[in-house]
Amino acid sequence: MERSLRIGVVGAGLGGTTAAGLLQRAGFSVVLYDQMPAFSRLGAGIQLGPNVMKIMRRLGIEESMAAVANEPQYWCSRNATDGAYLSRIPLNADRARYQAPYITIHRGEAHQIMLGAVDVANVQFGKCLADLHVHDRGVRLSFMDGTSDDVDILIGADGLNSCVRAKLLGPEDPLFTGWIGHRGMIKASKLAGLDVGECVKWWSSDRHMMTYFLDHKKEEFYFVTGEPAESWPLGVSWVPSTHAEMHKSFAGYDPLVRAYIDAAENITKWPLYTRRPLPVWHRGRVVLLGDACHPMKPHMAQGAAMAIEDAAMLVRCMSEIETNDPNTCFEAYRHHRMGRASRVQEVSNANTWLRTNEDPSWVYGYDVYGIDLHA
Numbered sequence: 001m002e003r004s005l006r007i008g009v010v011g012a013g014l015g016g017t018t019a020a021g022l023l024q025r026a027g028f029s030v031v032l033y034d035q036m037p038a039f040s041r042l043g044a045g046i047q048l049g050p051n052v053m054k055i056m057r058r059l060g061i062e063e064s065m066a067a068v069a070n071e072p073q074y075w076c077s078r079n080a081t082d083g084a085y086l087s088r089i090p091l092n093a094d095r096a097r098y099q100a101p102y103i104t105i106h107r108g109e110a111h112q113i114m115l116g117a118v119d120v121a122n123v124q125f126g127k128c129l130a131d132l133h134v135h136d137r138g139v140r141l142s143f144m145d146g147t148s149d150d151v152d153i154l155i156g157a158d159g160l161n162s163c164v165r166a167k168l169l170g171p172e173d174p175l176f177t178g179w180i181g182h183r184g185m186i187k188a189s190k191l192a193g194l195d196v197g198e199c200v201k202w203w204s205s206d207r208h209m210m211t212y213f214l215d216h217k218k219e220e221f222y223f224v225t226g227e228p229a230e231s232w233p234l235g236v237s238w239v240p241s242t243h244a245e246m247h248k249s250f251a252g253y254d255p256l257v258r259a260y261i262d263a264a265e266n267i268t269k270w271p272l273y274t275r276r277p278l279p280v281w282h283r284g285r286v287v288l289l290g291d292a293c294h295p296m297k298p299h300m301a302q303g304a305a306m307a308i309e310d311a312a313m314l315v316r317c318m319s320e321i322e323t324n325d326p327n328t329c330f331e332a333y334r335h336h337r338m339g340r341a342s343r344v345q346e347v348s349n350a351n352t353w354l355r356t357n358e359d360p361s362w363v364y365g366y367d368v369y370g371i372d373l374h375a
């Protein structure tokens, strides 16, 4: 597509920020909008596999991310009650196979580094999209603050409750999965003397706790859980929780898990949502990526990864396919992404990933830049 086009990206989450950074590098004129006035250092961790780090390489930030993150050698699954090992799967211990690291990192840290890959002149915070109007020559964006802007192409990377998705397909509430997640941060000094694994998922029949370090120095430790829950109040994105509530939920778990709960600070509780598969990912000059089109339960730690892979594939299609027709580019993007995103969504929702020894290479070995766009 012509590099003179002005591309608007709504949503500066991990997917939208990747899209903006790669579009900028491909020579497009890009504006990245987000409703937030600024991003705070949300108390959460994220795992980013080699499939993502190959894209960070293209943004020029693979090394800066890896320098602050932890690089676990193995993924381990353990039985909740007796601590028995159910799986031990090489991550960085098999680095040569994947040609990129597997990192665990503070989510806010990762996001800041990614935003640093986008020219600040191209980022507009405090811009909450309220409406959009597609016309012959482009898309008019109207924001909650009363301002508007015109772009030639619009990328909706605005997450689970995407305004862009609602304008394309009509409003529809996301579906509560019947699961919630607790998140907690731990100062590693509080775990002195305990046999803390680098990247371990603790499993029982109906719930789990994922644990890992967030930094190179192993000073911050983190857990995120998956637990069944009957309901969640609509429109509430998270609530504070307590040690007592977690102890009740994880009664009978190994003493190490109970020590993590005791040591945790700022425990929060989050609903896990999904959506039915979307009938369309794009229409005219508007295209969706990430949670805006395929949210999933986070049990495979690949939700953000799929948003980032989407962004990379979309930018490849826009810059490498020789056409000025947005529909041709966007249809190629959908074609190359839908099967993989749906498969990951399915495995993630089933919550079986790496519970037993399996070969994870179809996920971590994927290289978006190795895909033949014309296949």
Ligand code: FAD
Binding pocket: 010, 011, 012, 013, 014, 015, 016, 033, 034, 035, 036, 045, 046, 047, 048, 127, 128, 129, 130, 157, 158, 159, 160, 161, 162, 163, 181, 183, 224, 270, 271, 272, 289, 290, 291, 292, 296, 298, 300, 301, 302, 303, 304, 305, 306, 307
């Ligand atoms: P988001 O990250 O949701 O970003 C959307 C952006 O759009 C936000 O910045 C928002 O402010 C902005 N926005 C929204 N509406 C508007 C509007 N109207 N106007 C302007 N801006 C707007 N994934 C992993 O890969 N690894 C993990 O370890 C992992 N752990 C998780 C743990 C939990 C508990 C949960 C709930 C999810 C986890 N995920 C993980 C999933 C991951 O968080 C999401 O899949 C990912 O954030 C989706 O990225 P995105 O860019 O599509 O959307």
